[in-house]
Structures are given as structure tokens and as C-alpha cells.
Amino acid sequence: MYPEYYIGQQKQTQPINKITSSYNPVVQDVPRQRLPNENPKDYMLSAYTSLIHVIDITSTSAIYRVDPFAKYLCCWTNIISQAEISAIQERTKWKHPNLVCFLFYQDASDKYAQTREFRIYYEYLPLDVKQLIEKRSQTSEYVPEEEIWKMISGLSDALLFLQKKGISHSALTLESIYFDEEYLLYRVQDVSPFRAKAPHLFSNEFQPPENGQKSNKFKNDVFGVGMIVLSLALLTDCRDTYNQGVLQFDRLEDNLQKLRKLYPGRVENVLRAMVDLDNERRPDWIEFQQILQQHKEKQVGLSEQQSNIVLQIEKQKCKGNTDVNINNQENVEMKMNSQKGDGLDQKLINLNKRIQETLSKSLSKNLR
Known part of the structure; x- marks a missing residue:
């Protein structure tokens, strides 16, 4: 190794x-x-x-x-x-x-x-998200949607665990989140015990534009994770959305439009909530769990609808096959009856012909 x-x-x-x-x-x-x-x-x-x-x-x-x-x-x-x-x-x-x-x-x-x-x-853990992006971008091997969803739900649950203890991460980077290849999990390390010693070393790589609003450290972490997930989803370093440390809104929107083409639906909707530019609307980790739950319920509902549709299609197919079988059986019977009818008519014709021949012979004999 x-x-x-x-x-x-x-x-x-x-x-x-x-x-x-x-x-x-x-x-x-x-x-x-x-x-x-x-x-x-x-x-x-x-x-x-x-x-x-x-x-x-x-x-x-x-x-x-x-x-x-x-x-x-x-x-x-x-x-x-x-x-x-x-x-x-x-x-x-x-x-x-x-x-x-x-x-x-x-x-x-x-x-x-x-x-x-x-x-x-x-x-x-030797493989961080930055390395994973570099590895996958070489072959344009995009991450499956279910894996992106697992990343979002797993990291948010870990950071919710910290928020409930009053701890924010505040040092989120592409190199601080790892992919555990043994357990197939995305994982983050809590570095807060060392923040007091060197505060200048602990800051999120992706900062939201709070525009003078009172900063919420947990909402800042939500934004940071959202940008990291967006980077992996697009296989690109989203630091290019910043110009000299200032977030460029148009570049961010361009990236979200690219995301829509790759992961339409729940992934796009959830990431848009995470990187919302409005600090008031952007959730913290407790509020974010409610968003995830809503999308989970929607996904379950869609799955049930799809199952019902598939079931109805299967029923229609079965009914159609039954109708076809009945029609085929009726056609066979009609054909058989038709064949039987044709045989009976031919027998009558032959019998009539023999009767005519017998009568003709009998008449000729009597005339002689």
C-alpha cells in the first residue's frame, strides 16, 4: 500500500x-x-x-x-x-x-x-472528495443519483448530530470530507477541539454572501456542504464560482442549471435549498432534516404511484391476453364449424348426385 x-x-x-x-x-x-x-x-x-x-x-x-x-x-x-x-x-x-x-x-x-x-x-481515510472528483473526471464517470442522495443525507445527519451538541464544523472543504470505500459512506471529521488554538486555520472553503445579515454558523455549514456536493455532482471544483473571494451569482446559477440536466428533481431541489443566497430562507441542519423528510415522503409516494401504474399495466396486459385468447378460441371454433359445415354440404351433394344417377339408369331400363 x-x-x-x-x-x-x-x-x-x-x-x-x-x-x-x-x-x-x-x-x-x-x-x-x-x-x-x-x-x-x-x-x-x-x-x-x-x-x-x-x-x-x-x-x-x-x-x-x-x-x-x-x-x-x-x-x-x-x-x-x-x-x-x-x-x-x-x-x-x-x-x-x-x-x-x-x-x-x-x-x-x-x-x-x-x-x-x-x-x-x-x-x-485516504480518499477525500477532491481526489474523488479528480479520479472520476478523468473518465467523466458521474456519481449515481442514489449515491449523491446518500451523501447529502449522511453528512447532514452527522452535522445535525454536532448541532444538537452546539458544535458547528466551520472548516468544510473538498479535502475535509472523505469517501469511506470500506463502508461506502461519506464522512466528515469534527475538528472543533483545535479551533481555539488556530482559528485562522478553520473556515469553510465556500462562503455564502450574507450581505451584512447576521451570520448563522450552522446555516453557513449547510451552504458549504451544498457547494461540496454540487462540486462532486458536476465533477468540478465550484471554487470557480468565486472571483477574488466574491461569489458570482450567475456562475452559481449556471452550475445549478447543469445539475438540473444530470439530477432533475429531488437532488436539484434540495441543493438549491442548501445554497440559497438568502440567509433567512436557508435552513440549518434541524430545519434541513424536515426538507429531506418531505422529499423522502414524496419519493415514497412517487414509488407507490409507479408501482400502481405498473400493476395496472400488468392487469391490462393480462386482460388483453385473456381477450385475445377468447377471440382466438372463438375463431378456431368458427373455423372448425365452418369446416364441418363444408363437409356436410359436400356429402349431400354427392348423395344427390348418386340418387340422380340411379334414377337415370332406372328410367333408361324401363324405356327399353
Whole structure:
């Protein structure tokens, strides 16, 4: 998977017993047996034997393999505050299929150091939306509508989960949303614990034109996700709708018109709601769920109508086939009767002919 894999295997992390007790997998010499109905991911994270270094991404981040499983984790090493430790500790308890999970962290500080350095481990997903666009655009392989719909509903559900906890993402980019090829899900990572340390690093890639209106951070996230989904749907980077950071309304409308040709109906309608230029009309994640539910009900209604139409067509076909069979049977009977009638007439003609011949012979004899 990585060219440095076998070299990297020689490097080991610090002892596993330094993992915080907030999430303390039972590390053993050999993996324990999987329990009945146990989630595969939960099993892996509680049954691994060691973390093996694979490759360094930057000076402060690296990829590790969860030995003996073929699963990879990212590790970010930095000095974090007690507040950040508490936030990460809380997030290791969260379980949402569309959230990239924090798993655990290790205290990597030197015991004589004045500051505390931690390694923070989270799920590694190598394919982000930007890469997915580049990959698909090479062959113009547009994403199926059901997958776009799954992306919208999955991400909105994850961000609704955060909104209910009072957390906005506020760092949405084409590279912050990932496609999980193992579970076929679009997933986003909550980076809010680190926002206070470097606020300038956390801003949405696609900003709405609020025109002096009071900004709503959750509605801004809705706009950001909408533009990211639009980018994937069109296989293009929608940053071209901005000119020096200013959104060009005509370019956005052109993109929405292109979307209509590719995904008419519910996808277009929902995305138009997400990227609505009016901050008052644009929903937050709670309101957006109601929009999704309405379209889901409409889709169910349409499916039922289509099923009824198909059923009626099948009934008509059956009735038509029955009528044709009856008509064919009647035609066969008429033909048979006709053939029978023709045979009877011929017999009568032949009998009459023989009678005439007999009478003629008898008359000739009497005359002699």
C-alpha cells in the first residue's frame, strides 16, 4: 500500500499501556475471539496487539497500522491543552457512521518536559472528495443519483448530530470530507477541539454572501456542504464560482442549471435549498432534516404511484391476453364449424348426385 511500509514496520510507538484510560482497549499478545454480533470496527479496536508505524505524512503526523488487522490510523502529535484533552476524551465516546472518529490518544511527553505532548489517533481515510472528483473526471464517470442522495443525507445527519451538541464544523472543504470505500459512506471529521488554538486555520472553503445579515454558523455549514456536493455532482471544483473571494451569482446559477440536466428533481431541489443566497430562507441542519423528510415522503409516494401504474399495466396486459385468447378460441371454433359445415354440404351433394344417377339408369331400363 505504501512504498515505505516494510521500512516503517521496524519503527514502534511508545508502549501501548500509555493509551489514556478514556478509551482503553485491552491490548493482548494475540487477538481475542470476536463475540457474536460484535461490530467489526469495535472488535478491531479492542482486539489489536500493537500499532505499527507505516509512514510519516508530515513532521507531526503519521500513519499506523492496527496489527494484525489491515486497518490504518492517522496520528497527530502536538502540544494540547487540558481543555482539548477533555474534548477529545468526550469524542472518543461518540459513535456516528458519518463522523470520522477520534479513537484514543497517548501521552508522548518527556517526563522532564515542561509541556505535555500527545499523540491523537483517529481513523485514516485516504480518499477525500477532491481526489474523488479528480479520479472520476478523468473518465467523466458521474456519481449515481442514489449515491449523491446518500451523501447529502449522511453528512447532514452527522452535522445535525454536532448541532444538537452546539458544535458547528466551520472548516468544510473538498479535502475535509472523505469517501469511506470500506463502508461506502461519506464522512466528515469534527475538528472543533483545535479551533481555539488556530482559528485562522478553520473556515469553510465556500462562503455564502450574507450581505451584512447576521451570520448563522450552522446555516453557513449547510451552504458549504451544498457547494461540496454540487462540486462532486458536476465533477468540478465550484471554487470557480468565486472571483477574488466574491461569489458570482450567475456562475452559481449556471452550475445549478447543469445539475438540473444530470439530477432533475429531488437532488436539484434540495441543493438549491442548501445554497440559497438568502440567509433567512436557508435552513440549518434541524430545519434541513424536515426538507429531506418531505422529499423522502414524496419519493415514497412517487414509488407507490409507479408501482400502481405498473400493476395496472400488468392487469391490462393480462386482460388483453385473456381477450385475445377468447377471440382466438372463438375463431378456431368458427373455423372448425365452418369446416364441418363444408363437409356436410359436400356429402349431400354427392348423395344427390348418386340418387340422380340411379334414377337415370332406372328410367333408361324401363324405356327399353
